[in-house]
Amino acid sequence: MSARVVIIGGGLSGVATAVNLADTAASPLAITLVDPAEEVGKGVAYGTQDPDHRLNGPSPVHFLTLDDHEHFTRWHSESGACSDDPGSVVGSAVYPRRRDFGRYVASRFAEAARSNRSRSELVHVRDRAVSVNVEAERAVVRLADGTDLVADVVVVATSNGPPAVLAELKSVAHAHAFIADPWADGALAGLPESGRVLIVGTGLTMADVAVTLQRDRHGLALSAISRRGLLPRSRPTKARGIDVIDALTTNPPAFVQRHPDTQSVRQILRLVREEIRASAAAGREWQGAFDDLRDAAHVVWPKLSPVEQARFVRLLATWYEVHRFRFPPPTERIISAAIDSGALTVDAARIVEAEMYGDQIDVRLRRRATSEVVLERFDAVINCTGPERKPTSDGNPFLNRLVEDGVLVPHPLGLGVKIDALARAVDRTGNPQDRLRIVGPLARGRFGECMGVLHIVARLTDALPSMLATTGSSQHHAG
DSSP: OOEEEEEEOOSHHHHHHHHHHHHHBSSOEEEEEEOSSSSSSOTTTTOOOOTTOBOSSOGGGOOSOTTOTTHHHHHHHHTSTTTTOGGGEETTEEOOBHHHHHHHHHHHHHHHHHOOTTOOEEEEEOSOEEEEEEOSSOEEEEETTSOEEEESEEEEOOOOEEEOOOGGGGGGTTSTTEESOTTSTTTTTTOOSEEEEEEEOOSHHHHHHHHHHHHHOTEEEEEEEESSOOOOOOOOSSOOOSOHHHHHHOSSOHHHHHOTTOOOHHHHHHHHHHHHHHHHHTTOOHHHHHHHHHHHHHHHHHHSOHHHHHHHHHHTHHHHHHHHSOOOHHHHHHHHHHHHHTSEEEEEEEEEEEEEETTEEEEEEEETTTOOEEEEEESEEEEOSOEEOOTTTSOOHHHHHHHHTTSOOBOTTSSSBOBOTTOEEEOTTSOEEEEEEEOSGGGHHHHSOOOSHHHHHHHHHHHHHHHHHHHTOOBOOOO
């Protein structure tokens, strides 16, 4: 009988896990992907159908397997997606629509289900997982319909949860004028044609919402706020000229080769600033020096003490993320034009309190620059704080159940759950579990960087030999 793998979550992380296991196993596996969606591969990130919602990186950094990082780029061209979307081409780079990448991921799963190197069986079960019981010789996944799926390995590959609602906004969270999750189906459909809208958050989620409203609701005046008022930074104007796979797989990474003994956030910040200044002196853009750190995060982050990791989250995480998660150029052009025209304002402020005023929402804001509290009235408030990363805070009953059962332990800094270097979930007794693995954003607390496609796939690839060994299958080596 084939070894059994159950993957919970049908977005990018889940499909990448299924495709890589089927491609690298030396013997057939029975792979079951559990997700209630009609079609796998899209999840929250790639389920949007808005034609102006784009990948924030160029096509070659979006892939499912390390052995062919240009596969999506070819698919985008050969499928006609590129010719149907001339706005995706920016110089020599292509920034596809997110929905097209979702279609691509779905097609990769379908192709692997039809035929794969290990002759594994891939099946999509449309249901929700409600619990996982990990035993010495097996794991059992209970589905919402009462079915039990027995597995040799279970992989939890769920995506980030919907945005968290700030405590100061909970008093208006029930209101029609408050949009808690802009990614929910039809979330923006009920907005008025004119009026004032407050967008809480100034990152890429805000940018997507603002782009949509600029196109579909010209009469709305948009105000975006966050504590620091920081916008995503720009993409480099030209490619670095290095191989993306080499950057991901070089061991130790280039940044660690140059700086092998980094032990504090202050030291890392100083080194990155020095490298950015050196890059500028040599006529190079800052993004290259920053990306060297990003690509070394899985080595640098675990070496930091818990105190230093907490210092980073408290003081630098916001700054890191605006440099890490950059505007796709077509989106940046729209946002810049909206700011220049006054249709969108971006401010550093925090919400003190909010209350209903008829059908509108009164919000008291404390502006960072002056500390004064001002009262402003809005026709709608949209929550764009970004995905919730604490597994027990987003209302996900499956993850909450696993935490309650002691199968998963939340990361102390709210960065997913505790795992080891082989992606094994650590239980409440501190033991890593061979039969329960974590892939995707929930692994960020271990690796420091596990949000973008390329790093999710890289860390998955690192864990594949151990996963396959637990199933009793070795890893196939090409050639």
